[in-house]
Amino acid sequence: MSVLLEVLKANEAYAASFGDKAKLALPPARRFAILTCMDARLDPAKYAGLSEGDAHVIRNAGGRASDDAIRSLVISYKLLGTKEWFVIHHSDCGMQLFDDEIMSGLLEKSLEGATIDETGWHDHGHGPGSVHGRYIKWHTFKDLAASVVEDVKRIRSHPLVPANIPIYGYYYDVKSGRLVEVPEATAVGRATA
Amino acid sequence: MSVLLEVLKANEAYAASFGDKAKLALPPARRFAILTCMDARLDPAKYAGLSEGDAHVIRNAGGRASDDAIRSLVISYKLLGTKEWFVIHHSDCGMQLFDDEIMSGLLEKSLEGATIDETGWHDHGHGPGSVHGRYIKWHTFKDLAASVVEDVKRIRSHPLVPANIPIYGYYYDVKSGRLVEVPEATAVGRATA
CATH class of the missing domain: 3.40.1050.10 (Carbonic anhydrase)
Incomplete structure (x- = not known):
């Protein structure tokens, strides 16, 4: 069975015994x-x-x-x-386990519309408010x-x-x-x- | 009981019957x-x-x-x-239920080091890679x-x-x-x- 069908089937079972949870408040x-x-x-x-x-x-x-x-x-x-x-x-x-350098190596072959320069990875896209056009911080530690x-x-x-x-x-x-x-x-x- | 104690108590019970989950792989x-x-x-x-x-x-x-x-x-x-x-x-x-305007109203009285201007909310802080110094998009819809x-x-x-x-x-x-x-x-x- 595909992942999608498995998820939908599991969801059907969950919804079937949903009970009082319909009354839960937002906060x-x-x-x-x-x-x-x-x-x-x-x-x-x-x-x-x-x-x-x-x-x-x-x-x-x-x-x-x-x-x-x-x-x-x-x-x-x-x-x-x-x-x-x-x-x-x-x-x-x-x-x-990983660091920004490994991420760069892994992404090198799969990038479209992105470049690397001395400040790190960038991609070029849709302007402000998007990850595009900015350096991507992977938050490794x-x-x-x-x-x-x-x-x-x-x-x-x-x-x-x-x-x-x-x-x-x-x-x-x-x-x-x-x-x-x-x-x-x-x-x-x-x-x- | 405080939330912290409740969480730690629930965690103790979970860990006590952890069993085979120690063997789970990262991916x-x-x-x-x-x-x-x-x-x-x-x-x-x-x-x-x-x-x-x-x-x-x-x-x-x-x-x-x-x-x-x-x-x-x-x-x-x-x-x-x-x-x-x-x-x-x-x-x-x-x-x-909320929109960026409501967020602004709610935050108005609780902000330290932040300003509002014609482009929206900003705060002033710790330089690039941080939310500080940039417009905050609340992602309402x-x-x-x-x-x-x-x-x-x-x-x-x-x-x-x-x-x-x-x-x-x-x-x-x-x-x-x-x-x-x-x-x-x-x-x-x-x-x-």
Whole structure:
């Protein structure tokens, strides 16, 4: 069976026993958000005990505090009332195994309309607000705990992020399923108002 | 009990019955990726039938094809071998209920180091590669199906995205749990090689 058919079949079963979930409200009931990695081995609902309706979950390659992740967190707080945020990276992350140079090598043969120069990879496209025409930052990292600290710092110091939101820094151990605190990150992320 | 303690307690229970999941490989076993919304009511693993290890899940406010989502999809394909992608927005989305003007109004009283001018919101910070110093696009939308088409188009036409990846466009109905196809999006997303 194709992936598409498998997904639609699984969805049919889910919808068939949907029950009370139709009544869930838009704002997260438990008023928190998790920023974590897209990695297939991570299921944030399972590793953090979430039911549908509980919390926002933001995911990208690495669980990085990219501009877009910060956009999502600001919306999460400002429009939908979350009061606490988690940044959760994980061991054995692809963003740690690879670096920007490897990405460049892998992309070299498959690029259309893109060039490389002394400042890195660029592509040429559709103007402002798009990745086109700008340098692409892949957000790779070398040290797992340091990457969590860096991201909590970036969020904490962002002018759109209020001082009264605590940000907890953790990583997920893919060999045990455990969340491990990064105390330096949590210290940086402490609410100051 | 605090949210932090609840999460750690739930995680302890999850890790206690972790079993064979320690052996999962880094690349997604079922070789696909889903881009969807951070909305608390959505559990992509449940609505699409994913087990740990199966597929990449990328989430942001709206499930939008932002630069960062495209970064994640390119990594998903190029480093980790996914071959099919889903873009899945949903009904009753915050990004449809609000617009950039409402965001501006809500932020007006809470901004530090940010200004508004005729081109929109800006903040002033830490130089290139950061959201600081640039206009912030909130990625709100008016029409649900049109937003799926727009995002599939943006991904399809991106120079880093290979032509041989099919992109399926769907939305999730929060009242029924069902995935509903957006045929125009899936048509745009068809693989051409």
